[in-house]
Amino acid sequence: MTGVSGTVGEDYIFPFTQNTDANYSVDEIGALLKHIAFTSDNGYSRTIAYAGANYSTIASTPILGGLEDTDMNSKADLVATYLGYLLKIDGVFRGVVTDINTGDPVQGATVNVGVYSGITNAYGLCAVEVPPGSYTISCSHPNYATYTYHCEIIIEYNDTYWMDIPLTPDVSNDDIEQQDRITHIYPNPCISQAAIKYFMKSSGNVEISVYNIKGQKVSSLVNEYIEPGYHEVTFNNFTEHAPRISSGIYFMKLETEHTSHIEKFIILE
Numbered sequence: 001m002t003g004v005s006g007t008v009g010e011d012y013i014f015p016f017t018q019n020t021d022a023n024y025s026v027d028e029i030g031a032l033l034k035h036i037a038f039t040s041d042n043g044y045s046r047t048i049a050y051a052g053a054n055y056s057t058i059a060s061t062p063i064l065g066g067l068e069d070t071d072m073n074s075k076a077d078l079v080a081t082y083l084g085y086l087l088k089i090d091g092v093f094r095g096v097v098t099d100i101n102t103g104d105p106v107q108g109a110t111v112n113v114g115v116y117s118g119i120t121n122a123y124g125l126c127a128v129e130v131p132p133g134s135y136t137i138s139c140s141h142p143n144y145a146t147y148t149y150h151c152e153i154i155i156e157y158n159d160t161y162w163m164d165i166p167l168t169p170d171v172s173n174d175d176i177e178q179q180d181r182i183t184h185i186y187p188n189p190c191i192s193q194a195a196i197k198y199f200m201k202s203s204g205n206v207e208i209s210v211y212n213i214k215g216q217k218v219s220s221l222v223n224e225y226i227e228p229g230y231h232e233v234t235f236n237n238f239t240e241h242a243p244r245i246s247s248g249i250y251f252m253k254l255e256t257e258h259t260s261h262i263e264k265f266i267i268l269e
Contacts, residue, residue, distance in 0.1 A: 091155035100166035181261040189266035
């Protein structure tokens, strides 16, 4: 690519300061030349400078139409690249990252759009500028399981692609172990009897009951104050003090003042 050389007038001043203040970072054209325009030969560029009483400005732009092609499509490529930079015609991926259980925004999550990435703010929002193309999406956070979208997405020129990203909290075995819960039902399915083991993190009132699929309570196994630790209670379907429960699918529910835990329970004849 070639152009025609331009000319510059005599006695020009380019100190990059204004009244010894380098913060302006603009050209001072001299006390008598308050405003002036520089033009290269054949109009390949324009530069306009103004030195006013209280401020100075300078602006310059290339006139791409005056360039001549010397090899292939060099001029067209330059115009496309230059305008693409000015107009920001890349696509944008915007993700909204939330906790799948609470719906709260997740701050500090890393959203990966192919090889590009961004970090979510306090509102769980993240914007990643990418060239047009197909991308895989993933999201990670130290306290959550990594999220991976099941297929590639396509982002076009000047396009904005929104996606909701739900993250599932990581729960360690230690965290599970320290919850009030039913730990084991054996055998399950059962015919006549089953052992129900459960764990209490702290002392308190506990109720363990059996419910049918309609949500009706059909049996109560525990309803008392329990100390912390592991405990066991026996379900007996042939007791004299309660009617026999027919075969089917049931739910064993442990309930305390602070939480509840349910396990599926099957009875066979």
